[in-house]
Amino acid sequence: MTVVASIVFYVAAAIAILGGIGVVSARSPMYSGLSLILTLSQLAVLFLLLGAQFIAAAQILIYAGAVMVLFLFVIALLGVEAYPFLGRHLPGQRPLSVALAAILLAGVIFFVAENPRAITGAHSTVLQSGGNVEVFGRQLFTSFFFPFELTAPLLIVAMIGAVALSRSRRGDTNA
Amino acid sequence: MNLTPGPEHFLVLGAILFTLGVIGVLTRRDPLIIFMSIELMLNSVNLTFATFSQQLGSADGQVFVFIVMTVAAAEVVVGLALIVSIFQTRQQIDVDELDQMSG
Amino acid sequence: MIVAVIHINVTLADWGSVLPELIIAGGMLLLMLVDVFVPGKKVNLTTWLTLIILALAFAAxxxxxxxxxxxxALYGTVTSDRFAMFFDFSILISAALAVLISPGYISTSAFDSGEYYALILGAVLGMMLMAAGLSLMVLFIALELLSxxxxxxxxxxxFRPRSQEAGFKYFLLSSFASAFLLYGFALLYGVTGSTSLIKISTCLAGHAHGCSAAATSSPLLYIGIGLMLVGFAFKVSIVPFHMWTPDVYExxxxxxxxxxxxxTKAALFAAFIRVFSMSLSTVESHWYGALWALAIATMVVGNIAALAQSNMKRLLAYSGIAHAGYILVAMAANxxxxxxxxxxxxxxYTFMNIGAFVFVAYLETTxxxxxxxxxxxxxFYRNPALALPMAIFMFxxxxxxPTAGFFAKYVAFQAAVQAGHVDLVVVGVITSLVSVVYYLRVVAVMFLQPAEEAAPVEQPVPPEQPPAVEQVPASAEPVTRPQLPWNIDVGIWTAALGSIVLGIIPTGLLTYASESVTAVRALFGLP
Structure with a gap:
């Protein structure tokens, strides 16, 4: 990687981590959502560094764009109060969970740092030849044609679900 | 460990973001923040997939990222619909309490 | 300028091998259309339509x-081997039984029947794909579809905030688990370089060209297996990832x-076996220990927690956790x-467990x-036609x-003994004995005389309780029995018949089961 790319990586990574910390530590869901947008946009930069141009574009358009707007819309709709219907903490859950998560993180970092060649295969230029989007599209519509088709029923189910859940609300008001 | 970013750096970043998401799910009580922490976890997995995809020189990982994005969008639709419908039901069941809450 | 032409190489035979799934997906759309274009109340129409669609899928x-x-088929992303089909049978039968008991619920709760059945079919589609998926991508989409x-x-x-909150709690915890599973998939992909289960297995066996020999000892593989195990354990409610189950079931x-x-459990276990027992079979030593510990914890915690339950749906939730433990014993035999x-x-399990829920569903609608x-x-004295099958399910x-449950457990433990895991079998047998207490308590309560004064319900079960089942029916014949709705009648007696027949003549179906396993093992090159 060039020096510029290295700098871009570190800056994007730092912002992404700060955004991640923001997501989990924000007082209100609104700040949490804005932090998430920050992280998602930095991930798009990282996707570009990884040569995944199409994914980077989709990340901005779909994720940081459409999905997060929906999130923020619902947050605004409901107000910024917390709705504590999930029950109480178990005693000591907070420190315990942080400790567990720290162990998980330490494990992954340790293994990756100890064994940088853990990943098989060498750097290949397949993705660069002929443009990333073409290779991506070719794979999507041949080898992974069936998984791609399967997103159709998935979206239909999500749609039926959203309609059904809002319909039942209207029924409530009528009753 | 070399300072020039290689695949390890991307993987470690993915692990850090995933862990942050886990911490968020386990420590927060606000359903929306938990939900967004889960989204953070999914995104860190996407980064991991893209890293491996570049490393292996195969587009499979990128296709997986694309699929995960679609799935996450569907999941967000259902999750938010559930949240809104719970909220509305509660509003009807206990209007007074809620007026105090949002007032 | 080069014009890229993509040839999608899919034949009619490819589509034929996903015909059951196509029927279900088409049925889902048909139900939505019926919902829109047929006016008025259509609970009967949609129920029959759903049953016909399920029957067609079963035939396919x-x-x-x-x-x-x-x-x-379809670029190796999906299979229609006998293993997938065998699990499809369980999934379709349980869906049909659940649909059969739904009309009463729909009319009391004022559901919209078309949407309800379309979602049931959506879940069935996801489950069948889960059992048939050969690619990590298909498995992930199928899992999300059913979830x-x-x-x-x-x-x-x-009108039931509790139901909505159960749905939301399930949603949060389950998506959390999905993220773990997905991270595991990502690491597995990174280590082996493929999302195809078959290619992963050849890579780990060291046969694949370009797949390094270090893959099997890669630390990322260990982490990936751990994360996938957490994800699967969560979804099939294995201790210690079972907390959501009783609340959601209730x-x-x-x-x-x-x-x-x-x-859900059938579909998830089919995928669990395909990923762990087949694709990762060469690295069994990586995951066997974890599976062993999970099996023991699940059997012990599930059965002991079930002892304290006074709510039937919660009891069945813990009983389901315990049964997941027995199934894990069979799986650990590998x-x-x-x-x-x-x-x-x-x-x-399809027959005996759904049968018990039919009983609960009927009482709820009354x-x-x-x-x-x-x-x-x-x-029993008010309604013997309801109590007798329930007793069969509990036994x-x-x-x-002489019941299906006995034989299923027997084969599971036999497999573990064959593999030399006697420790698991000992725990399994002991916890099964504990389970007798809570199942028989339900039977005992049903056969107690209806007392006017509030007597303590939890009476110690006398050891001579089982024979009582055989002798009471004769004396209870003259009691006027209330008429059950035909669908409950059909549902509960089908389940009862299944629970008995599978216990008395299990060999035919057991042969089918082993044929299905032969097919999937051959697919992954295992003996």
């Missing part, structure tokens, strides 16, 4: 079973609970017999608090000899 699965199906449908169904009941509408308690035992177990065990007191779940 049976046809694929007969011909042996295609080992891999999304079930989240919505769990939160479907109006909060969800009973037909939905019945359906997901069996079919031999052909163990895998056939899992397949057979689910067929048996207006009683149908899930409180104390309210079952003396139900079967407890594993008494």
């Amino acid at each position: 699965s049976w046809n694929l079973w007969r011909t042996g199906g295609m080992a891999s 999304l449908a079930l989240y919505i169904l769990s939160g479907f009941e109006r 909060g969800a509408p009973t037909p939905v609970t019945a359906f997901m308690s069996v079919a 031999n052909a017999l163990g895998q056939s035992a899992v397949a057979f177990y689910f067929l048996a 207006g009683r608090a149908g899930d409180e065990i104390a309210s079952y007191r003396g139900i 079967s779940l407890a594993g008494f000899p």
Whole structure:
């Protein structure tokens, strides 16, 4: 990687981590959502560094764009109060969970740092030849044609679900 | 460990973001923040997939990222619909309490 | 300028091998259209339509079973081998039984029947793909498909915040688990360089060209396996990832609970076996220890927690956790017999567990608090046609000899002994004995005289309780029996018949189960 790319990586990574910390530590869901947008946009930069141009574009358009707007819309709709219907903490859950998560993180970092060649295969230029989007599209519509088709029923189910859940609300008001 | 970013750096970043998401799910009580922490976890997995995809020189990982994005969008639709419908039901069941809450 | 032309190489035979799935997907759309274009109340129409669609899918699965199906279709992302078909049978039967008991629920809770059945079919589609997926991508989409449908169904009941909150809790915890599973998939992909289960298995066996020999000892593989194990354990409610189960089972509408308690587990275990026992079989030493510990914890915690339950749906939730433990014992055996035992177990479990839920669903629609065990007191004298099958289900779940439950458990433990895991079998037998107490308590409550004064319900079960089942019916004949609705009648007696027949003549189906396992082992090059 060039020096510029290295700098871009570190800056994007730092912002992404700060955004991640923001997501989990924000007082209100609104700040949490804005932090998430920050992280998602930095991930798009990282996707570009990884040569995944199409994914980077989709990340901005779909994720940081459409999905997060929906999130923020619902947050605004409901107000910024917390709705504590999930029950109480178990005693000591907070420190315990942080400790567990720290162990998980330490494990992954340790293994990756100890064994940088853990990943098989060498750097290949397949993705660069002929443009990333073409290779991506070719794979999507041949080898992974069936998984791609399967997103159709998935979206239909999500749609039926959203309609059904809002319909039942209207029924409530009528009753 | 070399300072020039290689695949390890991307993987470690993915692990850090995933862990942050886990911490968020386990420590927060606000359903929306938990939900967004889960989204953070999914995104860190996407980064991991893209890293491996570049490393292996195969587009499979990128296709997986694309699929995960679609799935996450569907999941967000259902999750938010559930949240809104719970909220509305509660509003009807206990209007007074809620007026105090949002007032 | 180069014009890229993509040839999608998919033949009619490819589509034929996903015909059952196509029928279900088409049926889902048909139900939505009926919902829009047929005016008025249409509970009967949609129920029959759903049953017909399920029957067609069953016929298509049976046809694929007969011909042996295609080992891999649609670019190797999906299979129609006999293993997938065998699990499809369990899934379709449990869906049909759940649909059969739904009309009463729909009319009392004022569901919209078309959407309800379309979502059930959506879940069935996801489950069948889960059992048939050969690619990590298909497995992930199938998992989300079935999960999304079930989240919505769990939160479907109006006027019951509890149902909605159950749905939402399920949603959060389950998506959390999905993220773990997905991270595991990502690491597995990174280590082996493929998302195809078959290519992963050849890579780990060291046969693949370009796949390094270090893959099997890569630390990322260990982490990936751990993360996938957490994800799967969560979804099939294995201790210590079972906390969501009782709340969700209690909060969800009973037909939905019945359906997901069996079919979700069947689908997830099919995928669990395909990923772990098949694809990762060469690195068994990486995951066997974890599976062993999970199996023991699940059997012990599930059975002991079930002892304290007074709500039938919660009791069945813990009983389901315990049964997941027995199934895990069969899976940990990691031999052909163990895998056939899992397949057979689910067929048996379909009948006995859904049967018990039919009982609860009927009592709920009659207006009683149908899930409180104390309210079952003396139900045998009021309604023997309901109590007798329920007794059969309880005996079967407890594993008494002439029933399906006994035989399923027997084969599971036999497989573990064959593999030399006697320790698991000892724990399994001891915890099964504990389970007898809570299952028989339900039977005892049903056969107690209906007392006027509030007597303590939890009476110690006398050891001579089982024979009482055989002698009471004769004396109870003159009692006027209330007429059951035909659908409950059909549902509960089908389940009862299944629970008995699978116990008395299990060999035929066990042969089928082992044929299905032979097919999947051949696919992954295992003996």
